[in-house]
Amino acid sequence: MIRVSRLADYAVVLATKMAILPNGSYATEHLSDLTGIPFSTTSKILTKLVHAKLVVSKRGIRGGYSLSRSAKDISVGHVISAIDGKVALTLCVENNDEKSSTCNLIGLCPSQANWKKINDEIELTLNNIKLSEMVDNTNKIFIDSNFVKSTSKVGVKQ
Secondary structure, eight states, X not given: OOOOOHHHHHHHHHHHHHHHSTTOEEOHHHHHXXXXXXXXXXXXXXXXXXXXXXXXXXXXXXXXXXXXXXGGGOBHHHXXXXXXXXXXXXXXXXXXXXXXXXXXXXXXXXXXXXXXXXXXXXXXXXXXXXXXXXXXXXXXXXXXXXXXXXXXXXXXXX
């Protein structure tokens, strides 16, 4: 089974949630409440996204987290890579060099070239899907109206 890690999946959820209200600043606790992702996990993910320069952190009364640039300029691939590292379906794709590979079949395997091709296509697809596309326009109005009402209570400053 090929699967994105739970942390990477949660990171895409958090980044997509921030893309809904792009000028907002989100408190960790509020993002945790909005998404159902545990506070400690949300905090850990946001720290990684800040280190990857996908999210910025502001301190103070108007502080919180926000996307570092437009959701049209951040791909799902960027978010996943910030959490899990480079996409690699097999060991030979992960270390595409005989000296550093941990795969014992690196020079003998007839499918290595095809795994690289498959991996490259998946990586290309993830990098072509932007956070702005992850925001479902049909639900955006409903989410925004409820979200803006809840932001006056805690967590998000516009």
